[in-house]
Amino acid sequence: MPEKTTKWIIVTGGVISTLGKGIVAGSLGALLKMRGYKVTAVKIDPYINVDAGTMRPTEHGEVFVTFDGGETDQDIGNYERFLDENIPKNHNITTGQVYLEVIKRERNLEYDGKCVEVIPHIPLEVQRRLRKAADDTQADYVIVEIGGTIGDYQNVLFLEAVRTMRLKGEPMIFAHVTYLPIPRTAGEMKSKPAQHSLRALNANGIQADFVIARSDEPIDEVRKEKISVFGNVKKEHVISCQDLESIYDVPLLLQEQKFDELVVNSFHESPKPLGKKFSDWKALAAKSRNGGKEVKIGVIGKYFNSGDFTLEDSYISVIEAIKHAAYNNDVKPVIQWINSLEYEKSPEKLEGLKEYDALIIPGGFGKTGVEGKISAIKYAREENIPFLGLCYGLQLAVIEHARNVINIKDANSAEIDMSSDDLVIDVLPEQKKNLEAKNYGASMRLGNYEAVLKKGTRTFNLYGEEKIFERHRHRYEVNPEYKEKLEKKGLVFSGLSPEGKLVEFIERSDHPFFIATQAHPEFTSRPLNPNPLFDGLVKAALKK
Numbered sequence: 001m002p003e004k005t006t007k008w009i010i011v012t013g014g015v016i017s018t019l020g021k022g023i024v025a026g027s028l029g030a031l032l033k034m035r036g037y038k039v040t041a042v043k044i045d046p047y048i049n050v051d052a053g054t055m056r057p058t059e060h061g062e063v064f065v066t067f068d069g070g071e072t073d074q075d076i077g078n079y080e081r082f083l084d085e086n087i088p089k090n091h092n093i094t095t096g097q098v099y100l101e102v103i104k105r106e107r108n109l110e111y112d113g114k115c116v117e118v119i120p121h122i123p124l125e126v127q128r129r130l131r132k133a134a135d136d137t138q139a140d141y142v143i144v145e146i147g148g149t150i151g152d153y154q155n156v157l158f159l160e161a162v163r164t165m166r167l168k169g170e171p172m173i174f175a176h177v178t179y180l181p182i183p184r185t186a187g188e189m190k191s192k193p194a195q196h197s198l199r200a201l202n203a204n205g206i207q208a209d210f211v212i213a214r215s216d217e218p219i220d221e222v223r224k225e226k227i228s229v230f231g232n233v234k235k236e237h238v239i240s241c242q243d244l245e246s247i248y249d250v251p252l253l254l255q256e257q258k259f260d261e262l263v264v265n266s267f268h269e270s271p272k273p274l275g276k277k278f279s280d281w282k283a284l285a286a287k288s289r290n291g292g293k294e295v296k297i298g299v300i301g302k303y304f305n306s307g308d309f310t311l312e313d314s315y316i317s318v319i320e321a322i323k324h325a326a327y328n329n330d331v332k333p334v335i336q337w338i339n340s341l342e343y344e345k346s347p348e349k350l351e352g353l354k355e356y357d358a359l360i361i362p363g364g365f366g367k368t369g370v371e372g373k374i375s376a377i378k379y380a381r382e383e384n385i386p387f388l389g390l391c392y393g394l395q396l397a398v399i400e401h402a403r404n405v406i407n408i409k410d411a412n413s414a415e416i417d418m419s420s421d422d423l424v425i426d427v428l429p430e431q432k433k434n435l436e437a438k439n440y441g442a443s444m445r446l447g448n449y450e451a452v453l454k455k456g457t458r459t460f461n462l463y464g465e466e467k468i469f470e471r472h473r474h475r476y477e478v479n480p481e482y483k484e485k486l487e488k489k490g491l492v493f494s495g496l497s498p499e500g501k502l503v504e505f506i507e508r509s510d511h512p513f514f515i516a517t518q519a520h521p522e523f524t525s526r527p528l529n530p531n532p533l534f535d536g537l538v539k540a541a542l543k544k
Ligand code: GLN
Pocket: 362, 363, 364, 365, 366, 390, 391, 392, 393, 415, 473, 474, 475, 476, 477
């Protein structure tokens, strides 16, 4: 294939973290894609972890699973949703991956006896990875978000990698997302920290071409002028990006200021026109702003007590999937967090679940809070509350059914209690070795797996086809030995793996809407194309 000239858009952050760089970058990508360009995104994370899979959600937010089985940073999920593109796992580059590769090559004598040094060998490996991402996807535009904040010690080598790429003639622009605080005591927006972050960028040999000004309020002309003059950036390249009610409005705000057009112009090209998808997006953004009838959805989880990350970060794809389904049905989602431990301490609180139009048990790991979740599932089953179980949610729903409907009192999962006589959820055979060897990184059943849906079931009707793919991330499964014993008294295995061995979907025939899946359907939901299970849940919630 002839090599395409990739145009690079490098996004850096200034002043503070958690600015929404990913949303800004994703929104720009969405606009370029709506203009008919092929766009992809790369996220660089300057941590030593090889991937996000070994980090607790309360530490780093959700682990986003890609179709090809990557356990990646939650920003990859943002990119998939904004770009409506599947992003491969090698588009999430970490310091750990880069060093691991360089050291492996050094051990294999691949450096011809040279002294292998941080400079140039680390930036060269970063460049090789970026180049590969561009070549594999043949994208017109590759957006590269460099995680962290300018001035952090950790991202210097990545800045060095992109700086020298540009020096060698790669078409590349830099967009710096920075913050303008409005201190309460000053009562006005301050641009000095942003000016300093632009200087810090300069100190790394990089001049910003665009500045995206994040703040509570829109940035005024006076401050635009200051950023322009002190930051050495054209005034019309200073783009205002104030807080908005809905993230789906960000592309519209950026478009109003012609950010996407100016970016194309920066590469000495004239932009193609915005396609029909732009009006679809506008309609979606309007729905995300407008009220409409409320549906109250309870998410029963446990990753709530957090350091830097909020609980929304732990379950971000689940939240977004609920929103997509709600907007598709013209309703306003009211999402509430329920800590399952509450039901262990005070079972009488289960009565409170009556208030909800639907309940979700998302993925999870370990023992904490599982008994509370199982009681909540029992309540949803008995009180006919629409229910969706995701991964652990399926496993716990099977345990609940075994214990309370089939009367296998000791039913449990090997993850929770190895000593149980009835492990209705057991470790996947190929996972036993991994657990014994403490091989925890990137070793679960990960990524896309096919499921064959049983005709006539609700699951089949929602997907509308027999063979479907969803993404997975788990070590345990429904124990095949119990399949016959369990599939009665209302429980239906509505989707199995192609060879018929693994249970991928369950539903209840004695309930208005009770579905669970071993997969994570939240990862395939897109703003204009909600996942069928979430869509079904919202429709059922509306009927309740
Ligand atoms: N802990 C369960 C397993 O490993 C479920 C994982 C999940 O919910 N992602 O199988």
